Amino acid sequence: MNTCATPLAEALKPLPAALRATTGATRRRTLAVGVIGPGRVGGALLAQLRAAQPRLEREGLELSLRGVAASKRMWLDCDDPELNARHHSAQTWRPTDLDVFATHVRGHDDRHAMLVDCSAHEAVAAHYAGWLAAGIHVVTPNKLAGSGPLERWQAIRAACAEGARFRYEATVCAGLPVVQTLRDLLDTGDELLDIEGMFSGTLAWLCNRHDGLQPFSALLREAHAKGYTEPDPRADLSGADVARKLVILAREAGLPLSLDDVEVESLVPPALAGLPLETFMQRLRELDAPLDALLAKAHTAGGVLRHVGRLDRHGRAQVRLAVLPATHAFAHTRLTDNVVQFRTARYRDNPLLVQGPGAGPEVTAAGVFADLLRIAESLAVRS
Incomplete structure (x- = not known):
């Protein structure tokens, strides 16, 4: 799995405040997001999400960043104000476990949840079918799922029948709509x-x-x-x-x-x-x-x-x-x-x-971001 191109702590430091879900009387679409692989593409995506968050909130979309996973460690509770206050905004790290990560992002409150895999790693692609079957949407620029064993690809597509969405536009030509x-x-x-x-x-x-x-x-x-x-x-x-x-x-x-x-x-x-x-x-x-x-x-x-x-x-x-x-x-x-x-x-x-x-992390991340938004726009509006 790709590791950070820049220190992960610096890449994530501004995110809890920028991507924390807000409260209010307006009915909004809410989407819990977990990002896997905060390297060049993943880091560019996090920056784009951060920059777009004020506009998305005005348009009624709340993106709640629930976690970021690198190859050896993951950071959870990104949008938990109590935890961040308790640790004086320090990041809480633990060894990466993709099953634990997915469960945390999915939560237990019938939320819409999405995992974004920017890792380009075979081991992550192997989880897609299970995540989709559990109702977690998946977005990725990782080519290994779409071009790997045909049986795995068929399992991924079959899992989408359960209602979760799988989008992979950026696997072919970065941000181009191919x-x-x-x-x-x-x-x-x-x-x-x-x-x-x-x-x-x-x-x-x-x-x-x-x-x-x-x-x-x-x-x-x-x-x-x-x-x-x-x-x-x-x-x-x-x-x-x-x-x-x-x-x-x-x-x-x-x-x-x-x-x-x-x-x-x-x-x-x-x-x-x-x-x-x-x-x-x-x-x-x-x-x-x-x-x-x-x-x-x-x-x-x-x-x-x-x-x-x-x-x-x-x-x-x-x-x-x-x-x-x-x-x-x-x-x-x-x-x-x-x-x-x-x-x-x-x-x-x-x-x-x-x-x-x-080619390039910025345009690839933009393709991933566009897929994320297409899924978000299709979600039922919830309180």
């Missing part, structure tokens, strides 16, 4: 033909910058230094992350796809795949020759080089570095843009595009 767009198309009776997209903000940046003036290895070092890549850049270059996103979209479309079904073209040569990270970084120049050859091929054809994932209506999925014509929609992306193209019966000749920044 999953919701697909859902809307299908729910209104459209027929999916295929989905094609640039799903990796990291590889989009590398393709946009790779023009032959600098070696690919130099650009990769720059992206790594800027924090655009994963700590080990091979996690991006392998295409595995894009494959997970295709699996999530396929399952949303009712296709029983698993990761093993996705044809993935890794940009990491086999000789570099198993090396220690430090050794891999020292040998980055070995990436230059094959990628320069692909770039030259693109230029000869008058096209561009782009990292693309594709899913068709039969469940065939592929991730690769492709040469595309200069007239293609993907030829005009900027920086870390994600762009997803939906071709359907209605949008057969003029595909529907969703495009925008697809």
